[in-house]
Amino acid sequence: MKPSLVRDSIIVGAALFSMLFGAGNVVFPPYIGLTAGPEWFLGFLCYYMADVGLAFLAIYAMLASSCIDKKEGIMHRLGSTAAMLMMCAIILCIGPLLAIPRTGATAFAISFSPLGYSSKGISSAKVIYSLAFFGVSTMLAFKESNMVDVIARYLSPIKIGGFLLIVAAALYMPIGPVSDVVRDDNVAWHSILSGYQTLDVMAALVYGLIIVTALKNKGYETGSQKALSVGIASLVAGALLFVIYFGLCYLGATGSTYYPVDMEKGALVTNLVGRLFGRASTVLLAVIVTVSCMATSVALIGTTGTFISQFSKGRLSYRTIVIGTGLFSMVVSNFGLDNIIAFAAPILTFLYPGTLVVIVLSLFDKHIANDNIFRFATAGALLASGLNVLEEYGLPLAITPHLPFSAAGLGWIVPAFAFGLVGYFVRRPKCLL
Structure with a gap:
């Protein structure tokens, strides 16, 4: 293993x-x-x-199915139209409708609430902050080839x-x-639902x-180089997330005698x-959270630009999409953090089961010749989750x-299995995309 591979992967x-x-x-x-x-600790796990866990399972599934270079990703087994519809829905969720505006709303809520500014209504302070936040985010995402290095360096x-300082x-x-x-009637399920709402699996x-x-x-072109470097990068990110999530959950638990639910x-x-830090926390937290949310905002704005420009086959340029996404997200962010989270819940409840079905099946991609297993199982999961939202x-x-x-929030599993079984008997050759 070359030292440069380790360094670049880190x-x-x-x-x-x-x-x-x-x-x-x-x-x-x-x-x-x-x-x-x-x-x-149960909630944390x-x-x-x-x-x-599910986010890295998704990345591994993309490697296992050799589709990590395709814009349709692991959805390609659903067929071209269905795959692009699913990917467009995912891009809208992790993009301008939900995740990107949430970065600005969160940064404002945490940075300015100590100064007496409410995050619930629209104010001049919030509008000015969102203009600055998404203006800088858009500039940092403007050059597609340098986006990852800008974030990393x-x-x-x-x-x-x-965040390591806060955890320590x-x-x-x-x-x-x-x-x-x-003070939670179902810690495990509500913690799982919160994990869903981060949108990281879709991202x-x-x-x-x-x-x-x-x-x-x-310079890493071969399949083995890509798999190894992505594996190391995932381990680095996973370890950092484990430590910081652990510390933040514990921090919340130590405040459980002070604050209402x-x-x-x-x-x-x-x-x-x-x-923890007294008066110094106002500036410290404002800087950390603004940078934290901005890094994700840059990545998501760039991701949206890359996908839509590819989807439009170049008719819409990357930079045009980046500017439009930044402006739209700036407007939506002013509706407030809790409103954005509440709006996201039913959309995620609907989309996640179908996404998870494709991820799990993609782990066995090379052993599943019939695309209809993917198509029918995904349809079964989406049908069940859609009914759940409507109910x-x-x-x-x-x-x-x-x-x-269903009591565990997994009522879609049996419909997905049953529909996938039906798809097994509806024979069609594997798509070659």
């Missing part, structure tokens, strides 16, 4: 960490610790596996160092005793392409870190509560 791993650790990753772990109390060190302080100077009361499906492109630019998530982070919004069917594993 650099890309730091960039991957910064891409994955964004707005939701800052606010969800402390809130899990706060509500879980004595069960905070469930959150980590639903977020990081300039934003990642501040991001990693800042939380572990060695806990702000209080962990409450002996569990990983397109980050894989960006990572491999960055490594190609460094209905506290706004961004304000909770601000108050927790404020108890939650008042559709009087009450079908999904009777599905196996």
Whole structure:
């Protein structure tokens, strides 16, 4: 193994960490610790596996199915039209509709709440901040070929160092005793749902392409080189995420005797870190969180630009999409963090099961010759998750509560298996895309 491969993979791993650790990753772990109390470690494990575990499983599936270089990614087995529809839905979720605006909303909520600015309404301060935040993010994402290096070399060190400092302080100077009361009626499931809401599983499906492109630019072309370098980068990012998630969940648990469960998530982070560092926390946290969220914003704006420009076959240029995405995200971010999170929940509940089915099946891509297994199983999962969302919004069917594993939020598994079994008997040759 060449030393340069290790070095370059570590650099890309730091960039991957910064891409994955964004707005939701800052606010969800402390809130899990706060509500879980004595069960905070269970919440941490469930959150980590639903977020990081599934995200890296997605990257591994892309490597296993040899499709990490394709813009359709692992969705290519669904057929060209269905694959592009799924990928477009994913790009919109991790892009201008949800994830990108959430980065700016989170950065504002945490940076300015100590100064008395509310994140819930639209204010002149929020508008000015969002203009600056997304203006800089758009400029940093403007040159596609340098995006990963910009994140790794300039934003990642501040991001990693800042959060490791917070974690170290939380572990060695806990702000209080962990409450002996569990204030969440289902710690495991709600932690898994929070892991879903980070959007990292969906983001990983397109980050894989960006990572491999960055490594190609460094001279790694063969399949074995790509697999090894992506593997090292994933281990680096996974280890950093493990340590920081652990510390943030514990930090929230040590504040479980001080704060109510209905506290706004961004304000909770601000108050927790404020108890650790006192007045210095205002500036410290503002810098760390702004840089943290900006790194993810840059990655997502660039990802959106890359995908849509490829999807349009060059009719829409990368830079045009980057500017448009930055402007649209700036507008949406002003609606507030909690509103964006609430808006995301039903969309993710619908899309995630189908995405997970494709990821799991792609692990066995070389052993599944019939594309209809992918197509039917994904359709079954989306049908079940779609009914679940509609029922939650008042559709009087009450079908999904009777599905196996529905109590754990996994009612889509049996429909996906049953539909996939039907697809097995509907024979068609494997797509050659």
